[in-house]
Amino acid sequence: MRFTAPLADPRAPLARRNPVAKLAGSLIFTVALLWTLDPLTPALALAIELAVVPLFGLRYGDLLRRSWPLLVSALGLVVTLVVFAAERSGALVVTLGPIPVTTGVLTNALALTLRLFAVALPGVLVFATTDPTDLADALIQNVRASPRFAIGALAAFRLLPLLGDEWQTLTLARRARGVDAGWNPWLRLRLFASTAFALLVGAIRRGTRLATAMDARGFDSGVPRTVARPQRFGPADAALILGATALAGGALAVSISLGLFRALI
Amino acid sequence: MSAVELRGFGWRHAGRRSWALRDVDLRIEPGERVLLLGPSGAGKSTLLAALAGLLAEDSGERAGSATVDGREPGTVRERTGIVFQDPQTQLVLARAGDDVAFGLENRGVPAAEIWPRVDEALARVGFPYERDRRTGALSGGEQQRLALAGALAPRPGLLLLDEPTANLDPAGATLVRDAIGAVRDVTVVLVEHRVAEALSIVDRVVVLEAGGGVAVDGTPGEVFAAHGDALAAQGVWVPGHPVDPRQADGPPGPDLLHARGLTYRHPGADRPISTVDLSVRAGAALAVLGPNGAGKSTLALLLGGLLTPTGGTVRATAALAGDAAATPPHRWRAAALTQRIGSVFQEPEHQFITAKVADELALGPRRLGLPAGAVKSIVDDLLGRLRLDRLAAANPYTLSGGEQRRLSVATALATAPRLLLLDEPTFGQDRRTWAELVDLLAKLRDDGAGIVTMTHDTDFVAALADRTVHLGQSGAP
Numbered sequence: 001m002r003f004t005a006p007l008a009d010p011r012a013p014l015a016r017r018n019p020v021a022k023l024a025g026s027l028i029f030t031v032a033l034l035w036t037l038d039p040l041t042p043a044l045a046l047a048i049e050l051a052v053v054p055l056f057g058l059r060y061g062d063l064l065r066r067s068w069p070l071l072v073s074a075l076g077l078v079v080t081l082v083v084f085a086a087e088r089s090g091a092l093v094v095t096l097g098p099i100p101v102t103t104g105v106l107t108n109a110l111a112l113t114l115r116l117f118a119v120a121l122p123g124v125l126v127f128a129t130t131d132p133t134d135l136a137d138a139l140i141q142n143v144r145a146s147p148r149f150a151i152g153a154l155a156a157f158r159l160l161p162l163l164g165d166e167w168q169t170l171t172l173a174r175r176a177r178g179v180d181a182g183w184n185p186w187l188r189l190r191l192f193a194s195t196a197f198a199l200l201v202g203a204i205r206r207g208t209r210l211a212t213a214m215d216a217r218g219f220d221s222g223v224p225r226t227v228a229r230p231q232r233f234g235p236a237d238a239a240l241i242l243g244a245t246a247l248a249g250g251a252l253a254v255s256i257s258l259g260l261f262r263a264l265i
Numbered sequence: 266m267s268a269v270e271l272r273g274f275g276w277r278h279a280g281r282r283s284w285a286l287r288d289v290d291l292r293i294e295p296g297e298r299v300l301l302l303g304p305s306g307a308g309k310s311t312l313l314a315a316l317a318g319l320l321a322e323d324s325g326e327r328a329g330s331a332t333v334d335g336r337e338p339g340t341v342r343e344r345t346g347i348v349f350q351d352p353q354t355q356l357v358l359a360r361a362g363d364d365v366a367f368g369l370e371n372r373g374v375p376a377a378e379i380w381p382r383v384d385e386a387l388a389r390v391g392f393p394y395e396r397d398r399r400t401g402a403l404s405g406g407e408q409q410r411l412a413l414a415g416a417l418a419p420r421p422g423l424l425l426l427d428e429p430t431a432n433l434d435p436a437g438a439t440l441v442r443d444a445i446g447a448v449r450d451v452t453v454v455l456v457e458h459r460v461a462e463a464l465s466i467v468d469r470v471v472v473l474e475a476g477g478g479v480a481v482d483g484t485p486g487e488v489f490a491a492h493g494d495a496l497a498a499q500g501v502w503v504p505g506h507p508v509d510p511r512q513a514d515g516p517p518g519p520d521l522l523h524a525r526g527l528t529y530r531h532p533g534a535d536r537p538i539s540t541v542d543l544s545v546r547a548g549a550a551l552a553v554l555g556p557n558g559a560g561k562s563t564l565a566l567l568l569g570g571l572l573t574p575t576g577g578t579v580r581a582t583a584a585l586a587g588d589a590a591a592t593p594p595h596r597w598r599a600a601a602l603t604q605r606i607g608s609v610f611q612e613p614e615h616q617f618i619t620a621k622v623a624d625e626l627a628l629g630p631r632r633l634g635l636p637a638g639a640v641k642s643i644v645d646d647l648l649g650r651l652r653l654d655r656l657a658a659a660n661p662y663t664l665s666g667g668e669q670r671r672l673s674v675a676t677a678l679a680t681a682p683r684l685l686l687l688d689e690p691t692f693g694q695d696r697r698t699w700a701e702l703v704d705l706l707a708k709l710r711d712d713g714a715g716i717v718t719m720t721h722d723t724d725f726v727a728a729l730a731d732r733t734v735h736l737g738q739s740g741a742p
Contacts, residue, residue, distance in 0.1 A: 132359070133358060133359055133360065133363060151357070154357075154358070155357045155358070158356075158357075158358075158359060158401075159354075162353065169610070169612075169615050170615055172571040172572065173610055173615040173616045174599075175571055175599045175602070176569060176571055176599075176602075176603070176607075176610070176616065177599075177603070177616055177618055177628060177629060177676065178600045178602070178603035178628065178629045178632040178633070178680065179599055179618065179628070179632065180598060180599035180600075182598070194618065202614075206353070209349070209351065209354040209355075210354040210355070210357070212349075213347075213349060213354060213355035213357075214357055214367075215319065216317055216319055216345075216346075216347045217357075217367060217368035217371055217416070217419075218343060218368055218419070219367075219371050221342065221343070221372060223371070223372055223373040224373055225370050225371055226370050226373050226374055226375060226379065227370060228366035228376065228379045228380065228383075229363070229366075230376065
């Protein structure tokens with residue numbers, strides 16, 4: 001739950017927007033970026049994203065802590081590109097052992113890293129400022145998602161952290177029964193498979209019990225549900241989506257007008 | 266308040282040969298509070314599921330009739346509320362108030378009425394926190410109170426409670442029982458193993474017979490005065506029928522295991538479990554007590570050589586492990602471990618690996634490389650001793666709770682360890698299995714085994730333990 005629990009000030013102007021509006025805005029922004037391979041568009045997008053971080057009630061330090069997996073993958077991306085790039089055009093910058101690092105390689109690595117950040121950051125912003133319950137409510141109320149799906153997924157999501165504990169218990173229980181694999185990779189694989197199967201069986205049983213408990217409370221009653229937590233989709237939410245569209249379009253326009261636009265297809 | 270009427274009611278789960286319930290005739294008047302008793306497998310949970318309208322027509326075969334207020338239970342589900350045993354799988358949402366509101370939303374209660382009714386339900390069960398309290402941060406007893414509030418919020422006429430305190434420590438169980446006792450204006454049907462504690466909140470006792478209807482029905486006083494002995498013999502917990510204590514008949518033997526400054530910190534936990542110093546002796550039974558969350562299960566894993574301590578040491582003595590005593594138990598290979606220390610987990614199903622009871626018992630001895638003849642004689646002996654002979658070919662997952670418990674203990678005994686660690690072995694057991702466990706463990710102890718049980722069952726401690734350690738407090742000998 002660490003990567004999903006909200007950590008923002010919920011009263012911040014963009015944090016308190018409707019979750020569906022936030023999700024739509026971030027999707028539009030992301031999709032726009034996917035059209036071009038140049039480094040400028042993602043750079044502009046990233047600048048915009050970083051500029052609006054305070055409007056989501058997030059501190060840059062918290063954001064950095066939240067996005068460390070992103071930083072790690074970016075680093076991996078740069079290393080991979082520098083070592084394995086097939087195309088090594090441009091001027092030679094430095095030679096690392098047998099690897100010639102050229103301006104072309106660095107530009108490519110930079111563009112892809114910027115893309116990675118620019119594409120992922122909107123999602124991080126949305127989930128860092130959105131309570132999963134509010135998201136499910138908004139999906140049901142504002143885009144008519146099926147409650148069976150949205151609430152069901154939400155309830156299942158709550159059971160996920162239990163799986164880690166369950167895995168440990170099953171592993172230790174096997175050792176207690178005298179079953180271990182030592183260093184034999186084939187036995188390890190078999191033990192892993194048998195533990196995974198037991199985990200799956202347990203998860204299904206728990207899921208079934210939860211589903212029964214939910215139906216016992218009328219989840220399958222067929223009566224039209226009312227809502228305890230109304231989610232409003234107001235002009236400000238529409239403005240958020242329009243703003244995201246305009247900014248993404250603007251970034252693309254700048255890149256096209258400067259002749260840097262490199263279409264994906 | 267709802268009335269319940271069962272006439273010749275029976276239910277057979279699809280794919281089963283025997284009836285879970287049969288020929289049940291029972292009328293419950295509005296406002297009555299009924300304690301439903303019966304030995305393991307008498308169909309108590311099935312009866313509650315039937316009254317809650319949760320038995321789908323295609324999931325089994327029905328006989329006779331069951332009605333709530335004269336109607337088919339499935340058509341008047343809004344008149345019943347049900348609370349199950351496990352809090353983890355009945356809370357749906359992340360915030361306490363939202364979870365109570367869930368049932369009201371489902372039933373189409375107008376939005377303006379929802380929050381006042383949520384507050385009313387939370388007040389009825391004495392929920393001590395705000396509505397936006399995270400459900401994951403509640404103790405087991407608080408979670409069950411919340412589940413009770415969720416069941417009460419739609420104002421049911423009939424409240425069904427399926428062992429609501431079975432997963433809780435004594436303090437948590439008291440919280441939930443008090444909350445149930447305070448609920449008025451509703452018909453209550455309660456299934457509960459531990460009768461003595463439940464008697465104060467009911468006014469009628471109904472005993473089901475395994476495979477055959479209502480055996481006894483009346484006020485608690487009448488039922489236990491007239492049938493107490495017979496019920497106790499059947500496995501029902503009857504107040505005033507204690508099991509004879511079985512303290513050690515000789516002095517303890519040599520030390521088997523030493524824990525010094527032992528602790529463990531779960532990855533991501535704020536703080537480690539409290540530090541433990543203790544010695545486990547042969548020929549003695551040690552009981553480790555402490556509330557839920559004090560780290561009893563973790564301590565069992567540490568002593569059992571299953572988990573690597575993050576602080577302190579566990580050392581076996583030469584009496585337990587011979588030359589291997591130089592290495593800590595958590596470094597032993599699994600098969601060698603099972604010859605010296607047997608661990609029985611709280612949930613038997615976690616430890617089942619094969620598809621047949623007999624294979625389950627043979628697994629440990631086979632891993633030790635014993636010849637087939639020796640394995641067979643061990644398996645036959647255990648099947649007989651633990652009354653599992655008729656079940657040798659059954660799948661362990663299909664056994665009843667009591668049978669699963671006996672099997673899980675038997676699997677640990679198959680490799681003849683000198684030290685046996687059991688985590689909540691009596692949890693959810695009927696009186697008969699309970700007494701058998703006490704008897705079996707006492708015999709093992711008197712034959713020179715060391716027994717350690719993690720438990721909050723005070724009767725069990727009184728019946729068996731020679732020594733107790735309270736976790737979370739100092740003073741372990």
